[in-house]
Amino acid sequence: MSQRFLSLRLAGCCALLVLAGSAGAQAPATKPAALPVSTHDIVQPMLPAQLQDFGAYVDSARKTFDVPGIAVAIVKDGKVVMEQGFGLREIGKSEPVDAHTLFAIASNTKAFTAASLQQLAEQDKLKMDDRVIDHLPWFRMSDPYVTHEMRIRDLLAHRSGLSLGAGDLLYWPPTSYTTKEVVERLRNVPIKNGFRSGYAYDNILFAVATLVIEQASGQSYADYVREHIFKPVGMDESLIDKTYLKPGMDVAIGHAKANFKDLEPVPPMAWLNDPGAGGIYASVHDLAKWMNVQLAGGVLPTKGADGKPVRLFSEDSQQQMWSMLTPITIGKPPIPELVPLVPHFYGYGESWFLSDYRGQRLVWHTGGWPGMVSRVTLVPELHLGVVVLTNQESGAAFNAVTYRVLDAYLNPDQKTAAPLTDWVAVYGKAVKQSEAKADDSLAKHEAARDKNSKPSLPLAQYAGIYRDPWYGDVIISHENGKLRLRFSKTAQLIGTMTPWQHDTFTVHWDDRALNADAFVNFSMDVDGHVREIRMQPISPLTDFSFDFQDLRLTPVKSAAEKE
Incomplete structure (x- = not known):
């Protein structure tokens, strides 16, 4: 992804994500270095009154969680309400983050993979319930039954029986294996759970989905997504992976805590052997367009030669992508202040998480990458979308910003400036508790250690x-x-x-x-x-x-x- 939440990088999302943010993307263990305050606060008539101090709030999140730069876009009723950057692309340098700054969106790529497969199904090049071996005859899981019964739809639903993150070391950190070699090695990755019996986030089956798209379309994954999604949506700034970045481009540099303490830049990473799981770089400007197409049920902003609306995908395809395939157990929040975020339902569709908040259905996903994490959240019935991109591994930051926006729009009485929850403070408390537990874990190892022992061999x-x-x-x-x-x-x-x-x-x-x-x-x-x-x-x-x-x-x- 993306659970360094449990942890976040690739998966960017697990059962605790909606509650507590990433444990691996935590607030600093030491006092954060001073970060610049944005010089451009937001005063826009289209924003709810409760978001008029939004710029200061985002800067508060940046400082609390030591995030150099954040970009945010909000769409409502088909219009872009705001798209803006805050802070810096890289610490120690002066270039600011803006609405066009490219970030690695990591597992938010998965929704593009699902849309690609649904498009190919509409073109009768595959069916979502086809067996994978109908398209990749050489495909094998470690269990013959799972091999035979694995359907294309299963590749997108985290219900294969693989354990959390199984096989990720085949491409994380980057390896020299090709995508096909990664998938071929899947035959030896152990299956630890029952097929379709429960949820466990994986990335490796999206490598399989990548190859299915290439087999069915006759194009590379990169070419297919560029031609059939980026171009019609108008995502002119988006790229498939780091290899397409050029010197001088408006690109954020990721940052991570070396030894969980000291913030430093992370070199950009190209994920060439599983692009369908998390390869895309995009800006909030482009992702605002993507959210509007999603909220419009697949309808593009342009019209055809006959004057009729043009679709990226059908309503039926979207219904399939947004229908729950895999229920997820709802966990207990780590601190009482997070109880209001506990959903009544929680599950996974085709590359989208599905839950609720304040009586509204949410369709959302997150992404985690070396030094960058992100979240895209849609509220379909309100035609509302918000995307938050960051260049530090802090799920707490993107959650705090996301829920401030949701609270402003989901407040039942928009005419009053009712007090909003300070999610920065709430997540800050949860992060400190998580760090304390990590310290306790190491202390237990130290206490159990026999310091006088020696290796039995030279x-x-x-x-x-x-x-x-x-x-x-x-x-x-x-x-x-x-x-x-x-x-x-x-x-x-x-x-x-x-x-x-x-x-x-x-x-x-x-x-x-x-x-x-x-x-x-x-x-x-x-x-x-x-x-x-x-x-x-x-x-x-x-x-x-x-x-x-x-x-x-x-x-x-x-x-x-x-x-």
Whole structure:
């Protein structure tokens, strides 16, 4: 995605998202650096009276959650009420965020993938209930029954039986696998739940959806979306992925907390091997157009040569996309102040979350990316939409801004300036509580640690090549008296291993902005040789897409055999 909420980056969304924001996109553990206040507050006659201080409110969210830049667009009754940027594209530089600044929208891309498939269904190039193997005969899941019964619609609904974020390490952080290689490796990704029995957010099945779109259309995913969605909607600024960015373009730079503390820029990432899950870069100016088309039931703003409305997709297609396929368990909010956000219903359709707030149905999604998170929210019956794009990993920030807008429009008496909930303060409290729990988790590990223990083998004997059935090879080398761990297909996953206790080590990645340090546990056979390696993230704030816990690494070659 996108649950670094549980965590947010790719998935950007889980059962707790609507309640508490991203745990991995939290407020800073240290006092945030001073951020510039926007010099352009909002005074627009189309805005409700309760949003006349909106600029100051957004700046409050930026400062509280240490977000350099935020862009917001609001649409109502087919019109753009506002589209505006606040703050900076990158810390330490002067370029401001504006309505045309491009952000990685991550899992908000998934709605474009669903719309593409529905368009192809309307063209009779596929049916949403076709088996995936009807279009990709080589497609395999690890269970033959699931392979046979997986339908195209299932690819969009997070009900496959895969666990949360299963297989994400095949492309997160970026790997050298192709999209087809990612999908081919799906046959070895374990299925841990019943098929269509419950909700677990995934990204890997959107790689399958990407290939289905390409097979059915005869075009690349990028070309299809550009021609059949961006062009008719008028999204002239939007790009499919980072490789289309050019020097001098109006683009936000993502920011992350290195070691969960110090804010720093994150290099842009291209997601070439699963673009249908989260590849798009867009501005709020373009996303305002996208929201208006959604709220119009698929009707485009232009008319055909006959003077009749032109559709991006049919009403029936939209009904399918906005119909619940997978119910989601409604969790208990972490603090009482979040109780008003607890929905009466909650589920997932085709690439959209579905819930309610203040008696109104919400259709929404979020996105999480290295250094950027976002949220798109539609209130269909009010013809209202709001998008919030940020260049820091703070789901709390985009939620606080989103709910301020919703409160202003959903207040039953718009003639009075009734007090609005300060969601910045509420989410700030929830974030602090989440951070405290993360600190407690580490303290428990420290308390259980036997600091006097030593590894059972000389360090050099842990070195070797280890293989997981779905990821591939992980290499441990003995260099200058230390162990170094490298994921063979993932350039960013290189780090130094340090003994923790007995045959458990910690790996600290060279890239400190990953915030994904992990325990590495070696299991021995009866003769004292390494039988298996298991891994797990150290911090509960680590993005779920670092699905180290699903790896089953076994020796391919020992250090001695390598020599």
